[in-house]
Amino acid sequence: MNILLCGDVVGRAGREAIQRHLPGLKRDLAIDVAIVNAENAAHGFGLTERLAGELYDAGADILTTGNHVWDQRELIQYIERDPRILRPANFPAGTPGAGWRLHPLEGGRNVLVVNVMGRLFMEALDDPFARLESILAQHPLGRSATAIVVDFHCEATSEKMAMGHFADGRVSAVLGTHTHVPTADHQILPGGTAYVSDAGMCGDYDSVIGVEKAPAVRRFVTKMPGEKPKPAEGEASLCGVFVVIDDGTGLARRIEPVRVGGRLAEYVPVP
Ligand SMILES: [Fe+2]
Ligand SMILES: [Fe+2]
Numbered sequence: 001m002n003i004l005l006c007g008d009v010v011g012r013a014g015r016e017a018i019q020r021h022l023p024g025l026k027r028d029l030a031i032d033v034a035i036v037n038a039e040n041a042a043h044g045f046g047l048t049e050r051l052a053g054e055l056y057d058a059g060a061d062i063l064t065t066g067n068h069v070w071d072q073r074e075l076i077q078y079i080e081r082d083p084r085i086l087r088p089a090n091f092p093a094g095t096p097g098a099g100w101r102l103h104p105l106e107g108g109r110n111v112l113v114v115n116v117m118g119r120l121f122m123e124a125l126d127d128p129f130a131r132l133e134s135i136l137a138q139h140p141l142g143r144s145a146t147a148i149v150v151d152f153h154c155e156a157t158s159e160k161m162a163m164g165h166f167a168d169g170r171v172s173a174v175l176g177t178h179t180h181v182p183t184a185d186h187q188i189l190p191g192g193t194a195y196v197s198d199a200g201m202c203g204d205y206d207s208v209i210g211v212e213k214a215p216a217v218r219r220f221v222t223k224m225p226g227e228k229p230k231p232a233e234g235e236a237s238l239c240g241v242f243v244v245i246d247d248g249t250g251l252a253r254r255i256e257p258v259r260v261g262g263r264l265a266e267y268v269p270v271p
Helices: 011-028 049-058 074-078 128-138 157-167 213-222
Strands: 002-006 033-037 062-064 100-104 110-117 147-153 173-177 194-196 238-245 252-260
Touching: 002 011, 002 147, 002 173, 011 033, 011 049, 011 238, 011 252, 033 110, 033 147, 049 074, 062 110, 110 128, 128 147, 128 157, 147 157, 157 173, 173 238, 194 238, 194 252
Parallel strands: 002 033, 033 062, 110 147, 147 173, 173 194
Antiparallel strands: 002 238, 100 110, 238 252
16 A cells, blocks of 8 residues: 655645645555645645645545644534544544544555644643554554554654654554654654654745744744744645555555655655
């Protein structure tokens, strides 16, 4: 099974990068499921029904989110009607929407996609480790789920690596999102789980993590609150990770970065 996860899509530039590059990547890499973190798709803040539709049209199969999930209030209603959109699974019980989805694929296979959020330097949600544990108890790898992909939306690389080792051998991949900067530590952990601390963003890298650089720099220099950050609108790079999973064991065979367009050095895996 071939998986592509695209990191946080930031604003129009990020959406355009998805529209421009995702269809070709899906075709060339024979992607079975494309997971796109869409928490910043709506002008940097949240996601709407219309923009979810645009991402589906470009080839996204599952949309994950994170701390920005409720920035657009309409999603609080809409998420209940669209099970392809996930919010972090460790929100308190009773939160609208779902934190995981068992997504059916051809040939009787399926992939369990789980979205969880870290707690270090982030809003304090329920324990993401305990939450993942309870989801895995329900859907163990290789039994009800052919593959399991975790989008761990998290600030601290330490918490992300801990999650990787916690889940090693029990999920196909633990893939980090949220920092908007791709890391180069993609690897297969000893137990067979593919891991990367952060997939990076789909956004304009001539920016401060996707927002206009001048006001962001000014805020650091003056320590004065500025206007609400606006996404940078130059050509975006699509950033993500490509993971090949063994359909028999559910463990990873390969993980490689994907960077297309914009300012970052391009890297596309050879099929
Ligand atoms: Fe983000
Ligand atoms: Fe985030």
